[in-house]
Amino acid sequence: MKPKKLRKSSVLPGFGLTLGFTLAYLSLIVLIPLSATFAKAASGGWAHFWNTVTDPRVVASYRLTFGASLAAAAFNVVMGLLIAWVLVRYPFPGKRIVDALIDLPFALPTAVAGITLTTLLNAHGWVGRYLEPLGIKAAFTPLGIVIALIFIGLPFVVRTVEPVLQNVDAEVEQAAASLGAGRFQTFVRVIFPELAPALLTGFTLAFARAIGEYGSVVFISGNMPMRTEITPLLIITKLEQYDYAGATAIGVVMLLISFALLLVINFLQRRAEL
Amino acid sequence: MSIEVQKITKTFGDFTALKDVTIKVPSGQLVALLGPSGSGKTTLLRIIAGLEVPDSGTVLFDGADATSRSARERQVGFVFQHYALFRNMSVFENVAFGMRVKPKSERPTKQAINDRVHELLRLVQLERLGDRQPAQLSGGQRQRVALARALAVQPKVLLLDEPFGALDAKVRQELRRWLRRLHDEIGITSVFVTHDQDEALEVADRVVILHDGRVEQEGTPEEVYEHPASPFVYNFLGNVNLFHGRVEGSKVHLGDFSMDAPPDMENGQTDPGAVVYARPHLLDLDHEPPKNRPHFKAKIVHIHPAGAVVKVELTTDAGNPINAELPHERYRGLGLQKGMTVFVSVRDMKVFSKAQSMLGGGI
Numbered sequence: 001m002k003p004k005k006l007r008k009s010s011v012l013p014g015f016g017l018t019l020g021f022t023l024a025y026l027s028l029i030v031l032i033p034l035s036a037t038f039a040k041a042a043s044g045g046w047a048h049f050w051n052t053v054t055d056p057r058v059v060a061s062y063r064l065t066f067g068a069s070l071a072a073a074a075f076n077v078v079m080g081l082l083i084a085w086v087l088v089r090y091p092f093p094g095k096r097i098v099d100a101l102i103d104l105p106f107a108l109p110t111a112v113a114g115i116t117l118t119t120l121l122n123a124h125g126w127v128g129r130y131l132e133p134l135g136i137k138a139a140f141t142p143l144g145i146v147i148a149l150i151f152i153g154l155p156f157v158v159r160t161v162e163p164v165l166q167n168v169d170a171e172v173e174q175a176a177a178s179l180g181a182g183r184f185q186t187f188v189r190v191i192f193p194e195l196a197p198a199l200l201t202g203f204t205l206a207f208a209r210a211i212g213e214y215g216s217v218v219f220i221s222g223n224m225p226m227r228t229e230i231t232p233l234l235i236i237t238k239l240e241q242y243d244y245a246g247a248t249a250i251g252v253v254m255l256l257i258s259f260a261l262l263l264v265i266n267f268l269q270r271r272a273e274l
Numbered sequence: 275m276s277i278e279v280q281k282i283t284k285t286f287g288d289f290t291a292l293k294d295v296t297i298k299v300p301s302g303q304l305v306a307l308l309g310p311s312g313s314g315k316t317t318l319l320r321i322i323a324g325l326e327v328p329d330s331g332t333v334l335f336d337g338a339d340a341t342s343r344s345a346r347e348r349q350v351g352f353v354f355q356h357y358a359l360f361r362n363m364s365v366f367e368n369v370a371f372g373m374r375v376k377p378k379s380e381r382p383t384k385q386a387i388n389d390r391v392h393e394l395l396r397l398v399q400l401e402r403l404g405d406r407q408p409a410q411l412s413g414g415q416r417q418r419v420a421l422a423r424a425l426a427v428q429p430k431v432l433l434l435d436e437p438f439g440a441l442d443a444k445v446r447q448e449l450r451r452w453l454r455r456l457h458d459e460i461g462i463t464s465v466f467v468t469h470d471q472d473e474a475l476e477v478a479d480r481v482v483i484l485h486d487g488r489v490e491q492e493g494t495p496e497e498v499y500e501h502p503a504s505p506f507v508y509n510f511l512g513n514v515n516l517f518h519g520r521v522e523g524s525k526v527h528l529g530d531f532s533m534d535a536p537p538d539m540e541n542g543q544t545d546p547g548a549v550v551y552a553r554p555h556l557l558d559l560d561h562e563p564p565k566n567r568p569h570f571k572a573k574i575v576h577i578h579p580a581g582a583v584v585k586v587e588l589t590t591d592a593g594n595p596i597n598a599e600l601p602h603e604r605y606r607g608l609g610l611q612k613g614m615t616v617f618v619s620v621r622d623m624k625v626f627s628k629a630q631s632m633l634g635g636g637i
Contacts, residue, residue, distance in 0.1 A: 169356075169358060171354050171356065171358035172358045172359075172360060172361075174325050174345065174352070174354075174358070175352065175354060175358040175359075175360075175420075175423075176360075176371070176375075177325075177344070177345045177346050178323060178324075178325070178345045178346070178348075178350060178351070178352040178424075179371055179372035179375065179423065179424070179426075180346055180349075180372055180375055180376060180427055181346070181371070181372075181375040182346065185375045189360075189371070189374075189375070190360055193362035194361065194362060
């Protein structure tokens, strides 16, 4: 049997060196801290671990965190695509300003975002007072959490879709039109498949960011046990009670769920790119 | 289906792409829009396809006004210069696209689509490549997929924008002959854009020569080649030698020799600033001054013997460059060498007045 050839000759050499560096770097930055998390979580013993992570209050928080993050990321995919579309396709006055506004959620300290949104959305706030008569309560409800997560996740989808959309050849759309395809068919059959990988990437980024988000959510959620407590908040609570093993135990569960979800998304993305 | 374009004008900002252009494409013919880049030929094609909206003028399909119809409603097959294939679909799906997007009532059955795609792939000689992705094909193959895709919806007109522009010389030649055969087979009214005069003259039934957004001349390849309407057309359709002279009565005077003006020159006119054009293959070289033919002396600067003809570069005493093309036998018979001085005679030429050449100049 011939030895399997891993490296192909290429213009830029250095496969061994770069792969070695990549692995060493990933270990240093990601794997070592993560394994420390696992070790710490185990330090309290199995019973403590299990009791902590299956506490109804904690389980409710998983549901809220992952549910709200998924909802926010999904919403951002739709709106982000729309915004990227407008920014790429149409020239309009003030385009540069709008473009700069997109990145603002990145730059703003999340606590500021949280306080601002709470002020706006509470029953007496500028927006909340009009929602109240309609029976919609935004502040201190899961809806408020989703809104905060939409806010902080917005730039991800816009910024990943924009360059791909720019590369979609206008001639491809014209070809579809001359073949008799309507606008909707052209979008669904021709443009959307080209954007799908980028949309998934944007979704993943927005989703991952939302899972770990703390600052902007704690103000608007109201932190009611079983109803509006997010998982990162519970971790902080445990830390404040000096229950380090418990805090890391919840962290480990979050990590595992996130990792599983990201794997699935990556797999979907592979399929979309083929 | 016949196409008529009447008085089309199109501007992009300050740039006027087309000025008052009128052309006719008779049903079933293969017509070339020929011109240098920036002449407006692609814009004209896109206006016929409905991909561009003219500022004024009308487009008629079989005599009916189609100007306000969208690209989708015009039922034209359009082949793009850079193919514009759908990257996320296989070759098969690309060709099937036009049939799949039809409204349900008109959509062929799955089996009919399948049969039609196979038939088209056979027509463009890509039968076995249906499962490939466009990225896995060569340029010539992609172009043929684009053609099959355009033909799949049974368009009434086929429009091709520089169909072979991005291919190498050999493939180009093969494909253009193949296009001609294909056209003869299916007889669809076709218009193609090209900047390559050989391609236009070889393939088309009629040639429309565009220059600066205007129609310079329109006619069969023979007509435009043999009877160019302007110096621009003459220049554009092949290499030329250019001499400045004057016309007096029926004689043309070029430097120190004179000759009879060609019969199609307006008689009896005196033009002090005439421009005489002669194609390189219409020049003859000799060691002796030929009788009965206008001639002048020139020195050989360079000889390119490779190719179907021998290309000889010369300069006159006044320093004007001359290009001549000789058959190989003639070249060997004369025993020409670099540095020799020979007599150049003109077998045929084309005389244009100064005014015409100012108008048509630019090359």
